[in-house]
Amino acid sequence: MGDQRRSSIRVEQVQKSYAGRMVVDVDELVLGDVPIEGLLGPNGAGKTTLMRMVMNSVSPDAGRITLNSSDGSTTTLSSLPTHKMAHHGVVKSTQVITDFDQLTILDSMLLAVATTGHEFPVRPGAERSLMSANEDEIRSYLERFGFADATAIAMSAGEKKLLDILRCLLLKPSILLLDEPTAGLPDEVTAKVLEVIRELAADGTSVVIVEHDLDVIWELCDEVTFMAEGRVLMKDDPASIRANATVIEKYLGAGHG
Ligand SMILES: Nc1ncnc2c1ncn2[C@@H]1O[C@H](COP(=O)(O)OP(=O)(O)O)[C@@H](O)[C@H]1O
Numbered sequence: 001m002g003d004q005r006r007s008s009i010r011v012e013q014v015q016k017s018y019a020g021r022m023v024v025d026v027d028e029l030v031l032g033d034v035p036i037e038g039l040l041g042p043n044g045a046g047k048t049t050l051m052r053m054v055m056n057s058v059s060p061d062a063g064r065i066t067l068n069s070s071d072g073s074t075t076t077l078s079s080l081p082t083h084k085m086a087h088h089g090v091v092k093s094t095q096v097i098t099d100f101d102q103l104t105i106l107d108s109m110l111l112a113v114a115t116t117g118h119e120f121p122v123r124p125g126a127e128r129s130l131m132s133a134n135e136d137e138i139r140s141y142l143e144r145f146g147f148a149d150a151t152a153i154a155m156s157a158g159e160k161k162l163l164d165i166l167r168c169l170l171l172k173p174s175i176l177l178l179d180e181p182t183a184g185l186p187d188e189v190t191a192k193v194l195e196v197i198r199e200l201a202a203d204g205t206s207v208v209i210v211e212h213d214l215d216v217i218w219e220l221c222d223e224v225t226f227m228a229e230g231r232v233l234m235k236d237d238p239a240s241i242r243a244n245a246t247v248i249e250k251y252l253g254a255g256h257g
């Protein structure tokens, strides 16, 4: 991997307050300059708010967030609408999944790719071949994750959550933000999700992940950014973060590590 350029996100002087209380206050942070980056910190540290500001689904009060693409171009994300993010390769898993209720599993995946995956409107007629090319990939993911019937409608919260992750993968992001992607999923599904995350990262996607299972963080991540009370306190390799006195005091507690 060494010399390969990856897309990364630069966060500069970004602040966000709610009701007069500062919940994110980040001077300078680069996310995604390694294959898999963990974002770690206690509840309320500002991790979700920071990810939402990257997607511009929450507007920062101050500061700038830019995407440095692997092709060398730079895009100011803080002035880009959320629905344009995927066109620039920036994709985030969502927590509230709304659009899987009416469509079959296969159709909802096809729709997700067709509506968010392309920068330009697809020519009439080209749509069908695009759809069928995607369909093969979708079917292979569905099979891998044990969806026996692609014409069924997703029922459980776990199925919807997994489909949202598959939607993200199908978009072939250059940066993928995952906010607790495996929370509530059965262990065997979690293992498969982690496996595809590794594959994606090895193929050049920069993955930024918030995950409560610390064993996952230590094992999966190349680097870890530690946040508390809205601020980035350090960014280092997992072993150093795990051994750090401040991290232990603010997050891991005695007896951990
Ligand atoms: N929409 C909101 N309105 C008011 N307070 C919020 C809102 N979103 C987040 N907060 C507050 O901001 C702080 C950081 O929250 P969050 O970013 O969700 O932290 P984390 O994801 O690290 O647990 C918390 O104190 C939370 O209560």
Ligand SMILES: [Mg+2]
Binding pocket: 047, 048, 049, 179
């Ligand atoms: Mg959160």
